[in-house]
């Protein structure tokens with residue numbers, strides 16, 4: 001039988017040298033953040049009970065405990081996407097493990113396509129809301145009452161205080177950090193022009209294939225969430241250009257340095273709070 005997230009959390013607690021301040025999911029092209037950590041513990045997903053292994057291009061599969069800005073964080077270097085064929089329970093398993101470790105903050109990063117002309121590739125956007133267009137929900141099925149309630153509210157799903165802290169840090173660092181709404185699709189095919197036009201009309205600013213399941217699972221388990229998205233390409237709404245995997249990686253790398261500074265600043269403030 002697959003390991004339960006609670007068992008995995010107990011198993012990890014015996015191996016981790018300390019309880020981290022926050023969990024961080026590193027998305028496409030942002031895996032390099034791990035190279036800038038003072039690493040205290042690193043383990044491939046394949047050695048952790050209950051973790052699947054990540055198959056997406058440019059996604060590594062490691063759990064890393066390290067310090068950024070002097071603050072200990074537990075990083076998921078590589079995530080499980082629904083489009084890879086994993087059930088939602090597998091996609092959100094690592095988040096639930098982190099919640100069961102007693103970590104109260106989840107920072108989610110991702111790569112997205114832009115539905116707004118002003119959000120050019122290379123921009124970093126703070127998510128202030130989302131639209132779940134994946135046609136499913138990670139909370140469907142038996143509800144683990146000890147983890148969270150049956151019908152959790154998603155009002156202010158992205159923590160207001162965290163949004164404000166990040167806004168202030170961005171201003172101090174002179175990094176442009178607009179806010180936006182993210183729509184999650186399953187992929188793996190990219191969106192048509194008509195879909196992009198519809199999503200923009202619904203109020204979405206960014207489109208991507210991740211994040212929303214993990215954020216729902218985190219909120220269900222009572223974690224506070226900050227999400228930062230790196231725009232890697234314009235959606236089909238603006239260009240007929242095909243976006244290669246290489247192009248997506250290059251744009252994500254452009255923003256990586258700013259993202260690192262923002263995260264370090266945010267973590268320092270969080271640790272002081």
Ligand code: HPA
Pocket residue numbers: 111112113114187190191207208209232233234235248
């Ligand atoms: N669409 C969906 N997911 C994405 C995109 C996109 O244009 N860019 C990066 N992730």
